[in-house]
Amino acid sequence: HYDSLTGSLRLITIKPMAAPLNYSYPDSSNHSQDSVILNGEVSLLSPWR
Known part of the structure; x- marks a missing residue:
C-alpha cells in the first residue's frame, strides 16, 4: 500500500513539472x-495582502 501511494505521488509530482516544458x-x-x-491562488491564500 505504501509503495503504491508513493508511486502515485511520484506521478503527480513529475507530471506537472514535465507538462509545462512541453x-x-x-x-x-x-x-x-x-x-x-x-498569482490568483496566492492572493486567495494570503487574505492579509
Missing part, C-alpha cells in the same frame, strides 16, 4: 495564463 515553449500565452492563475 506546452510553454511553443505557446507563451499558456505560460502567462498559468502565472495569472498562480
Whole structure:
C-alpha cells in the first residue's frame, strides 16, 4: 500500500513539472495564463495582502 501511494505521488509530482516544458515553449500565452492563475491562488491564500 505504501509503495503504491508513493508511486502515485511520484506521478503527480513529475507530471506537472514535465507538462509545462512541453506546452510553454511553443505557446507563451499558456505560460502567462498559468502565472495569472498562480498569482490568483496566492492572493486567495494570503487574505492579509
